[in-house]
Amino acid sequence: MISFIPLRTGDLSAFFENPVFLSAITSLIFAQLLKAIIVLLKNTKKSAKEIVATLLWKTGGMPSSHSSLVTALATSVAFKEGIGSTLFIVTLCLALIVIRDSMGVRRSAGLQARALNLLGKQVGDRLNIEYHQVKEIQGHAPLEVLVGSLLGILIAAAFALL
Known part of the structure; x- marks a missing residue:
């Protein structure tokens, strides 16, 4: 028998107000937006369809949205739970795997x-x-990963400190 988790309105709003979630999603969206702007600046003859594809789901390129998301996630957890927490260690390991995979x-x-x-x-x-x-x-070149990672760290720090 399948059991569903009951969702209360407060649970849903708490999810969307969670700084860990917000920093991770914001960093992903911001990285993809930067990627689309960079593609547009490099080649002004790109069609609107290509720009939208870059914005929504294209992988690779500057900056790495994967690196941005996982570093924002790990950094947010570090701010919220502390660097000695098990959850931070898990998110840090996840970030290292994602980053290594994208470059390797x-x-x-x-x-x-x-x-x-x-x-x-x-x-x-x-x-x-x-x-x-x-x-x-x-995949990503090391500079693309570095810029994405720095972006994720900055966005997570902004959510935690502002």
Whole structure:
């Protein structure tokens, strides 16, 4: 039998007023907004559809919204619970995993996919066969992660101290 957790109005408002939640979501939204602005400034010929896609769900690029979110989460928990708390240790470990993954595995997979697509196109052109490109996952360069992380820390500090 499935049991549902009853939600009271106070519970829902407390969730949306929680500084940990607010700093994490704000940092994610702000990082994506900055990413869209940077894409627009780099290439003014981008369509509105491409800008909206960047704003809503595109991964990779400057700054890292993943890094921003997880560092804001860990920093907010540090302010609220203390750096000696078990919850802070869990969020710090989560942040390290997410950041490492974005610079390591996802970046490597994206670079390999790009090389495979280039090779597939060249072979397809030479042999006159159709090549279907694989998706190029965009990971992050260290500077993108650093800027995203600093953004997350600053936003979490602002929520905690202001």
